[in-house]
Amino acid sequence: MTASADVTAALQGKFPQIASRASGDHPAINVPLAEVTAVLASLRDEHTFDFLVDVTAADWGVDASPRFTVFWHLFSTTTHAYVRVAADCTNDAEPVAPTVCDLWPAANWHERETYDLLGITFSKHPDLRRILMWDGYPYHPLRKDFPLAGIQTALPDLEVSDITGATVKPAPMMGGPFVASSGEMNMTDAEPSAKDESWTERREKPASE
Amino acid sequence: MVSANNELAYNTKIEGEVIVTKADAVINWLRSSSIWPMPMGLACCGIELMASGNSQFDIARFGAEVMRFSPRQSDCMIVAGTVTYKMAPHVRRIYDQMAEPKWVIAMGACASSGGMYRSYATLQGVDQIIPVDVYVSGCPPRPEALLDALIKMQAKIRREPSARNLLASA
Helix, strand or coil, rough: CCCHHHHHHHHHCCCCCCEEEEECCCEEEEEHHHHHHHHHHHHCCCCCEEEEEEEEECCCCCCCCCEEEEEEEEEEECCCCEEEEEEEECCCCEEECCCCCCCCCCHHHHHHHHHHHHHHHCCCCCCCCCCCCCCCCCCCCCCCCCCCCCCEECCCCHHHHHHCCCCCCCCCCCCCHHHCCCCCHHHHHHHHECCCCCCCCCCCCCCCC | CCCCCCCCCCCHHCCCCCCCCCCCHHHHHHHHHHHCCCECCCCCCHHHHHHHCCCCHHHHHHCCCCCCHHHHHEEEEEEEECCCCHHHHHHHHHHHHHCCCEEEEEEEHHHHHHCCCCCCCEEEHHHHHHCCCEECCCCCCCHHHHHHHHHHHHHHHHHHCCHHHHHHHH
């Protein structure tokens, strides 16, 4: 039995609707959103997963349905086991998930980050506001429809924008995002460099023959 | 009997307790010898900034160990770290609160150009919002590199037409 199946079996008695999730690293289970708080509380209290490692989410694409899946990563400090709990959000346009701040206070900032970057609202969160971007920022940067470089907006403080003339600009991509290569090669070739070094913002990509 | 003055140095017996010089030389010497930094230590470069203050690298040799966190009391803002768009207006406000004369050192890659963070959240260089005098490259720059920047800052201050600036604004 795989580790995912172990966790699933342990919880199946109380929560018949959970299922194993395919996972490359840690045991993972899929849970319906309505039961997630109960499952997490049970994992914490009965199965010794006392440490919340992360609360995060994934956006599967503008056309996917369900579009957002929320993940909770738990760790047991006694048995040193990890588990991943995944739940799909039911509403694609305005995703909502329950908060786990009353189970683990550490979830407070993780959920704020997920709200800021992916737009998932956590119901009953004590202080749900943006954490990296400022409060009036109109977009959610880690969604798939948000460009990598960013979108031009005004600075958070309009007075400073007026004085300096600065704005939130799309960052210069200069040949694409940096990627590192791996494998047996010269370290100079392996270190991170722009994906396509033939163009920058100031020098057009030469037309290929 | 008057003897020829063939000394190169200043001689109190002949000239008295008076030095004749340019106002600029004195003003710039005073300003450059006691640059009080305002550490805008936002990230990892702040640690190297702190390190340049300890005895191994000793920013006190240059008169700059007095790190004044109040903009009213400082001369040079050292922006040491990543400036996010969320923080940028506050950096600008603190710069505005500093009294003239004031200078800025952009320490590290993030302050100079946005560094490795070519992203939606990071200001691509603090010179978008405040005028920078010296840029220090490095991620983070070694404390010696920051001291080199301080020396260049001192040289820059010594070249300023301070007397003219003061009289013009009066």
